[in-house]
Amino acid sequence: MKTPVSVLRLPRGPDPNSRGFDPNSPRFIALCPTTVSTSSSGSVDEEEQRLRSELRERFLRTLLLMTDKQVQFDMFEKVRVRARFGASDIDVLNFQVSDLETPLGVQKEALLRCHDVISCSFEP
Amino acid sequence: MVEWKQQKGKWMKDTLIEEYMPCCMIIWTEHCKDGILSHNRPRSPVSMAMRQTPLTCSGHTRPVVDLAFSGITPYGYFLISACKDGKPMLRQGDTGDWIGTFLGHKGAVWGATLNKEATKAATAAADFTAKVWDAVTGDEVLTLAHKHIVKSVNFTQDSNYLLTGGNDKVLRIYDLGKPEAEPLEIAGHTSAIKKALWCNNDQQILSAADDKTIRLWDKNTKEAVKTLSFDASVSSMEYIPDGEILVITFGRTIAFYKAHSLDLIKTVDAPASIHSASLHPEKDFFVAGGDDFKLYKYDYTTKEEMESYKGHFGPIHCVRFSPDGELYASGSEDGTLRLWQTAVGKTYGLWKCVLPEELSSENSEALYCPPAEIKA
Numbered sequence: 001m002k003t004p005v006s007v008l009r010l011p012r013g014p015d016p017n018s019r020g021f022d023p024n025s026p027r028f029i030a031l032c033p034t035t036v037s038t039s040s041s042g043s044v045d046e047e048e049q050r051l052r053s054e055l056r057e058r059f060l061r062t063l064l065l066m067t068d069k070q071v072q073f074d075m076f077e078k079v080r081v082r083a084r085f086g087a088s089d090i091d092v093l094n095f096q097v098s099d100l101e102t103p104l105g106v107q108k109e110a111l112l113r114c115h116d117v118i119s120c121s122f123e124p
Numbered sequence: 125m126v127e128w129k130q131q132k133g134k135w136m137k138d139t140l141i142e143e144y145m146p147c148c149m150i151i152w153t154e155h156c157k158d159g160i161l162s163h164n165r166p167r168s169p170v171s172m173a174m175r176q177t178p179l180t181c182s183g184h185t186r187p188v189v190d191l192a193f194s195g196i197t198p199y200g201y202f203l204i205s206a207c208k209d210g211k212p213m214l215r216q217g218d219t220g221d222w223i224g225t226f227l228g229h230k231g232a233v234w235g236a237t238l239n240k241e242a243t244k245a246a247t248a249a250a251d252f253t254a255k256v257w258d259a260v261t262g263d264e265v266l267t268l269a270h271k272h273i274v275k276s277v278n279f280t281q282d283s284n285y286l287l288t289g290g291n292d293k294v295l296r297i298y299d300l301g302k303p304e305a306e307p308l309e310i311a312g313h314t315s316a317i318k319k320a321l322w323c324n325n326d327q328q329i330l331s332a333a334d335d336k337t338i339r340l341w342d343k344n345t346k347e348a349v350k351t352l353s354f355d356a357s358v359s360s361m362e363y364i365p366d367g368e369i370l371v372i373t374f375g376r377t378i379a380f381y382k383a384h385s386l387d388l389i390k391t392v393d394a395p396a397s398i399h400s401a402s403l404h405p406e407k408d409f410f411v412a413g414g415d416d417f418k419l420y421k422y423d424y425t426t427k428e429e430m431e432s433y434k435g436h437f438g439p440i441h442c443v444r445f446s447p448d449g450e451l452y453a454s455g456s457e458d459g460t461l462r463l464w465q466t467a468v469g470k471t472y473g474l475w476k477c478v479l480p481e482e483l484s485s486e487n488s489e490a491l492y493c494p495p496a497e498i499k500a
Contacts, residue, residue: 002173002174002175003174003175004174004175004176004177005174005175005176005177005465005468005469005475005476005477006177006475006476006477006478007177007179007474007475007476008474008475008476009474010179010180010474011179011180011181011215011219011220011221011222011463011474012219012221012222013181013182013183013222014183014213014222014225015222019224019225019226019227019262020214020222020223020224020225020262021214021223021224021260021261021262022223022224023261025223026199027199027260028260028261030199031243031260032260032261091227093227115228115230
């Protein structure tokens with residue numbers, strides 16, 4: 001009876017909450033020191049960074065404001081649906097919505113793929 | 125052999141046990157009474173064959189249809205897997221640890237590849253697109269629209285050009301420096317292209333299609349320089365630049381050709397239909413897997429079957445040796461990737477060579493000993 005080779009541990013599996021590519025890994029830090037697009041002069045960099053932060057903050061605040069509101073989603077293939085917006089996931093890949101009005105009826109709970117959404121509009 | 129150390133000292137290449145004979149473990153005999161491991165000490169080894177422990181990488185939810193390794197980088201080497209669930213994954217090559225998932229494709233991913241430095245990844249999918257990704261951040265860099273399912277993607281050595289091939293029977297070459305420009309097109313195949321690879325210093329292209337031919341094309345003239353015809357559809361193709369060897373599988377046969385001339389070197393027949401094979405970088409062995417769920421290991425010189433391993437729960441779709449030849453990875457219909465040691469029992473990656481005395485000592489608590497039965 002042969003002895004099986006011992007193993008230190010099993011390979012780590014995917015993290016259910018994120019798509020990975022840890023920004024704190026040595027490889028990431030060495031190869032991507034900055035994720036902002038290249039600009040030659042420093043002051044333009046800062047200004048651009050400030051504007052980006054502002055836009056990001058506005059986007060996140062819009063998402064917060066959208067919570068529990070009736071939102072109309074315009075999607076590909078001329079799809080327009082209305083639903084009550086619940087939440088977004090961390091990478092903004094999916095929107096959790098309730099009472100989604102579809103041609104097939106009202107779906108109590110659903111996930112919308114953000115990749116398929118072109119725009120969304122709502123009354124604040 | 126390359127020595128690598130990670131920045132935080134997380135893993136180091138273990139040089140102590142380097143000289144172990146393949147497929148067996150050396151136990152000290154009466155000759156070495158003091159039991160000191162020393163490179164200079166003459167020893168008379170008593171071999172005790174060890175059983176292969178494959179490392180299973182889970183995460184995919186559908187069959188794994190393609191896999192590719194990067195070259196050896198300062199951070200080790202990496203592995204990308206293509207899966208019908210549409211979510212190709214990047215893993216650390218020597219441990220199988222998941223690094224990230226490339227999200228964006230809307231259909232099954234049929235082909236995946238990494239550039240040599242593992243800074244870029246490319247994928248081919250059933251959503252009629254090929255995508256180029258930043259393999260460090262996981263971000264999608266480019267989407268290349270096609271007119272049908274894309275099956276194969278391959279970077280040139282300098283990572284500046286991407287070759288694609290798929291069900292529309294046309295080979296396309298994209299200049300990644302000018303992504304909006306129209307790709308160079310090479311037509312000729314009469315059925316869907318399964319695999320397309322750069323060869324001969326990126327001056328020529330090898331393509332395998334469902335029309336049961338493999339064609340060698342000149343990149344500049346866009347003409348077919350040579351054509352090989354088979355009785356059955358070619359299931360896989362691997363190109364080894366060092367030595368210019370082409371590894372092809374069809375039916376139960378694994379065939380080796382000279383890449384320049386497409387002259388046959390040798391063929392080997394396996395017990396079952398083979399879907400993929402890979403030749404070791406040092407060309408001492410090759411591995412093959414297919415319909416019977418088993419992985420076969422053959423001596424390349426003598427063509428003798430050396431070992432066969434069970435472990436997968438479905439047909440094996442792809443198998444590739446790592447760039448350092450220390451392990452090979454297999455992807456299966458069962459949705460898993462498995463890593464197998466070339467030298468069974470050697471300390472490498474997550475595998476730890478354990479001398480019999482250690483098994484019963486305190487050291488063994490840190491080790492994971494796999495159970496006799498491997499369950500799904």
